[in-house]
Amino acid sequence: MSATSGMPRPRPLRRALVAVAATLGLAAAAATAATVPADASAPAPPSGWTQVFADDFDGPAGSGVDTADWQYDTGTSYPGGAANWGTGEVETMTSGTGNVSLDGNGNLLITPRRDASGNWTSGRIETRRTDFQPPAGGKLRVQARIQMPNVTGGAAKGYWPAFWMLGAPFRGNYWNWPGVGELDIMENVQGLNTDWATLHCGTSPGGPCNETSGIGGNTTCTGSTCQAGFHTYAMEWDRSTGTEEIRFYLDGVNFHTVRANQVDATTWANATNHGYFIIFDVAMGGGFPAAFGGGPDGGTEPGHPMTVDYVQVLQTSGGGTTPPPSGNRDAYSAIQAESYDSQSGTGTETTTDTGGGQDIGYLANGDWALYKGVNFGSTAARQFYARVASGAANGVSGLVEVRLDSRGNAPVGSFAVGDTGGWQSWRTVPANVGAITGTHDVYLTFTSGQPADFVNVNWFDFGH
Incomplete structure (x- = not known):
């Protein structure tokens, strides 16, 4: 006030x-x-x-x-x-x-x-x-x-x-x-x-x-x-x-x-x-x-x-269960894609990318994943980075989009991705995002003009 x-x-x-x-x-x-x-x-x-x-x-x-x-x-x-x-x-x-x-x-x-x-x-x-x-x-x-x-x-x-x-x-x-x-x-x-x-x-x-x-x-x-x-x-x-x-x-x-x-x-x-x-x-x-x-x-x-x-x-006095816990993710550290809170249309698989673990794959138009409680702090994030791979057929591509707090909200940033040389051929792709501060639920949404799968995601994070 x-x-x-x-x-x-x-x-x-x-x-x-x-x-x-x-x-x-x-x-x-x-x-x-x-x-x-x-x-x-x-x-x-x-x-x-x-x-x-x-x-x-x-x-x-x-x-x-x-x-x-x-x-x-x-x-x-x-x-x-x-x-x-x-x-x-x-x-x-x-x-x-x-x-x-x-x-x-x-x-x-x-x-x-x-x-x-x-x-x-x-x-x-x-x-x-x-x-x-x-x-x-x-x-x-x-x-x-x-x-x-x-x-x-x-x-x-x-x-x-x-x-x-x-x-x-x-x-x-x-x-x-x-x-x-x-x-x-x-x-x-x-x-x-x-x-x-x-x-x-x-x-x-x-x-x-x-x-x-x-x-x-x-x-x-x-x-x-x-x-x-x-x-x-x-x-x-x-x-x-x-x-x-x-x-x-x-x-x-x-x-x-x-x-x-x-x-x-x-x-x-x-x-x-x-x-x-x-x-x-x-x-x-x-x-x-x-x-x-x-x-x-x-x-x-x-x-x-x-x-x-x-x-x-x-x-x-310490050790109590926070009612109710949710999120607590750091926007500026790698958020593993498979750590979603909910999703639609995705699948997980073992990745050969550096660090191992799993990625989410089989991503096509209309699929999404939700990551609750991502904390951006008070200094605005202006960059988005995602570790992606694609073995999509020639002519098949789509957008990896970031939306805040609701899948119905307009994307605050996105990048296009097509074939990277294979479904385990990984690259880190940057995108600009609108200035983001505070704590938000982050949706990754996937949009394409074709029905075929077009991308896998291993992790993502944000930068200033």
């Missing part, structure tokens, strides 16, 4: 502009949202994990949240903090049940409303606890099952729902952002079918974390849109690896990862050597919506709530 005022939660204006220009169409091939009831309790912790906080939002319809666990943010700023919550948003936050309430079916509703004079109100709550962080050598997972406000198009102009966290030193200071850190687990604007996740840190503007944009990534909801159904949004902060990292998930699929070595040690320590608290809110207007058309305006429909089924915090 980077605010131009240097306050919390200025949702990345600059990042949003970049997204408009370059990445709005990117979609992580996230697992379909679970077809479970709207009121589902927080799941039991996986083996090796311990639940340290949860709220299923059970209670009578029309009642407020449990103030033993939550506190309301009211007005248009923190006491002594920047106006309009530092983001330019236009609503007044209240503790009234018209804006923040339980629905009687195990859900929290945060509902923006507009009065007869055109003034907006909404709700913003945060945990009283500020100690959420992983133990040394362990992991912290913060997740919530949410349906975004079910409104799209012009009626959604200005809507800005979010599920996020701020570093504990912010509470009571309100002017030390972004150095104390901010973790945006889910942000959305304008009713778009897009989930943004971001780490804010360092100094603003600019600095090691590219403020006011932060270090962000985005994906889309699949199965149902973010607005039409419930999806699970999660952050996993991992101190069990050699390099500390923070991973963001949508429906169990890791679509964005930030590692400690992406910034200097002091910046990382200032952002992470303390606890965090959790925030839910629905803002109206501000810098992030402004980057996608602005609002709210006369066509914006009030009364559409963000619905939160549960929120849960888990931790492990």
Whole structure:
């Protein structure tokens, strides 16, 4: 949330502009949202994990949240903090049940409303606890099952729902952002079918974390849109690896990862050597919506709530099973073609290429292979390399294509290949790709004007 005022939660204006220009169409091939009831309790912790906080939002319809666990943010700023919550948003936050309430079916509703004079109100709550962080050598997972406000198009102009966290030193200071850190687990604007996740840190503007944009990534909801159904949004902060990292998930699929070595040690320590608290809110207007058309305006429909089924915090002291594991591939190291997560039309065979092992073969028009969780980091990849061989007949050739997050997305790069001298006559072929950052599911797709097999693939990787 980077605010131009240097306050919390200025949702990345600059990042949003970049997204408009370059990445709005990117979609992580996230697992379909679970077809479970709207009121589902927080799941039991996986083996090796311990639940340290949860709220299923059970209670009578029309009642407020449990103030033993939550506190309301009211007005248009923190006491002594920047106006309009530092983001330019236009609503007044209240503790009234018209804006923040339980629905009687195990859900929290945060509902923006507009009065007869055109003034907006909404709700913003945060945990009283500020100690959420992983133990040394362990992991912290913060997740919530949410349906975004079910409104799209012009009626959604200005809507800005979010599920996020701020570093504990912010509470009571309100002017030390972004150095104390901010973790945006889910942000959305304008009713778009897009989930943004971001780490804010360092100094603003600019600095090691590219403020006011932060270090962000985005994906889309699949199965149902973010607005039409419930999806699970999660952050996993991992101190069990050699390099500390923070991973963001949508429906169990890791679509964005930030590692400690992406910034200097002091910046990382200032952002992470303390606890965090959790925030839910629905803002109206501000810098992030402004980057996608602005609002709210006369066509914006009030009364559409963000619905939160549960929120849960888990931790492990080390050795726990990450729920659920997926991907964790390095884009800049060789990805063995036979290590696919799923495929259609391919076969594996022993290769005589250097290093041995297997390749995937029998590849023809319409075949594909999926490799989940490929991490490109924050420095854009611009090259794709694949180790290929072909014994295709004269006149038979095709394209090896790279697509991100969905086979339906346009290729970000491709190269043509025909006969290389035999099905085990290997060569490394380069191709340019559009600038890729963050973590994505990578599809290799194979397209040809002929029905015959035209290529084998041993491995592939990416370069800057």
